[in-house]
Amino acid sequence: xxRPIRAFKLSRTVLCVAGVAFAxxxxxAASAAAETTVVxxxxxxxxxxxxxxxxxxxxxxFNKRVRSLHLTLKNGQHVLYRxxxxxxxxxxxxxxxxxxPVSALTPKAAKAEAAKTPVKHKxxxxxGGILIVVIVIVVVVLLIDRRRKHAQE
Numbered sequence: 001x002x003r004p005i006r007a008f009k010l011s012r013t014v015l016c017v018a019g020v021a022f023a024x025x026x027x028x029a030a031s032a033a034a035e036t037t038v039v040x041x042x043x044x045x046x047x048x049x050x051x052x053x054x055x056x057x058x059x060x061x062f063n064k065r066v067r068s069l070h071l072t073l074k075n076g077q078h079v080l081y082r083x084x085x086x087x088x089x090x091x092x093x094x095x096x097x098x099x100x101p102v103s104a105l106t107p108k109a110a111k112a113e114a115a116k117t118p119v120k121h122k123x124x125x126x127x128g129g130i131l132i133v134v135i136v137i138v139v140v141v142l143l144i145d146r147r148r149k150h151a152q153e
Contacts, residue, residue, distance in 0.1 A: 040080035048081045052098060060095050060105050064088055065110035068075060 051057055051073065069081045069091060083091055090101040095102050103112065 011014070038078050040078045043079045043081055045081070045083075047079075051079075051095065055098065057095070057098070057100050059101050061105060062088060062092065063113055064103045064108045065105075065107070066114045 006040045059072045072091045
């Protein structure tokens with residue numbers, strides 16, 4: 001049997017590759033948008049007292065539900081200090097005496113922060129795995145379709 005010579009149509013392959021590339025760009029854009037949150041670096045009591053004495057603290061926000069103090073330093077850095085129980089009043093008095101604006105989180109915001117758990121990139125791994133599975137399925141379907149068309153000729 002003489003097989004007719006046909007030019008291979010790249011349109012379907014190009015369309016699949018473009019779709020996969022578009023999905024990758026959407027996933028990277030979503031992860032970049034999610035990374036704009038403020039990250040607080042934990043610090044010790046000695047570091048907090050040193051910053052207070054050297055007037056490096058710009059503002060402070062208390063979360064009395066989890067006994068934490070969010071500090072914004074004058075250099076733009078954000079730090080988190082966890083203080084011992086029943087120590088919030090003395091810390092607040094020291095901060096106000098140093099002329100630092102002090103605020104407290106609302107109960108709703110404090111509760112939301114207490115319930116927040118670290119993600120540790122679990123969702124990224126899941127999305128990456130799904131993306132790899134989709135790519136493998138597309139490649140397998142294209143190969144099977146190509147073989148079927150080749151066998152019909």
